[in-house]
Amino acid sequence: MAEIRCTKCGNKIYIDPFSLPYKGEVACDNCKNVMKVDLSTSYFVVETNHPDPYDDFSNYYWWKISELERHSITEAALSLGSGAYTASEFMSLRTLESVCRRYYKKVTGKDYKGSWASIIEEMAEDPQFKSYTGALHYFREVRNRVGHPEGTSSKLDAESSYKMSIRLAKELVDKLEPIAKNE
Numbered sequence: 531m532a533e534i535r536c537t538k539c540g541n542k543i544y545i546d547p548f549s550l551p552y553k554g555e556v557a558c559d560n561c562k563n564v565m566k567v568d569l570s571t572s573y574f575v576v577e578t579n580h581p582d583p584y585d586d587f588s589n590y591y592w593w594k595i596s597e598l599e600r601h602s603i604t605e606a607a608l609s610l611g612s613g614a615y616t617a618s619e620f621m622s623l624r625t626l627e628s629v630c631r632r633y634y635k636k637v638t639g640k641d642y643k644g645s646w647a648s649i650i651e652e653m654a655e656d657p658q659f660k661s662y663t664g665a666l667h668y669f670r671e672v673r674n675r676v677g678h679p680e681g682t683s684s685k686l687d688a689e690s691s692y693k694m695s696i697r698l699a700k701e702l703v704d705k706l707e708p709i710a711k712n713e
């Protein structure tokens with residue numbers, strides 16, 4: 531009997547040798563993680579189909595971001611898994627932009643009135659946000675890439691924007707008041 535291991539929980543998943551070769555998806559019975567697999571009689575390749583934004587944020591932070599932000603980062607993760615890298619970066623950026631708006635309001639006491647994603651640009655130039663300048667400059671580049679009519683994102687671009695948007699969102703959320711349940 532052939533077996534693979536779940537990339538998330540380590541559970542053993544048995545593969546019927548008569549079904550080989552097989553290329554497609556396998557779900558873990560234990561944790562429901564879906565993996566992309568390429569199984570031949572001589573080699574097994576197992577990849578997690580998409581990152582899990584709940585795990586990447588952790589339970590603690592997951593409930594400190596808004597419903598819109600949870601939705602956006604989930605779409606970023608799903609797009610990443612299906613190879614839609616530009617769409618994924620766009621949604622990672624949108625997640626961060628939403629957190630930035632809340633943080634901007636907390637620091638300046640006013641609502642941000644500018645257009646979508648221009649908040650990244652504004653915060654990158656504002657000395658009040660200088661502790662985040664490095665990350666904000668990175669996201670300004672991302673914004674230019676996804677906002678450009680001919681721009682496309684690579685897998686690496688999408689993966690780093692996904693990770694970095696979560697990292698910066700967590701830092702900013704730590705400074706924010708808890709959000710009301712219905713926000």
Ligand SMILES: [Zn+2]
Binds near residue numbers: 560562563
């Ligand atoms: Zn599992």
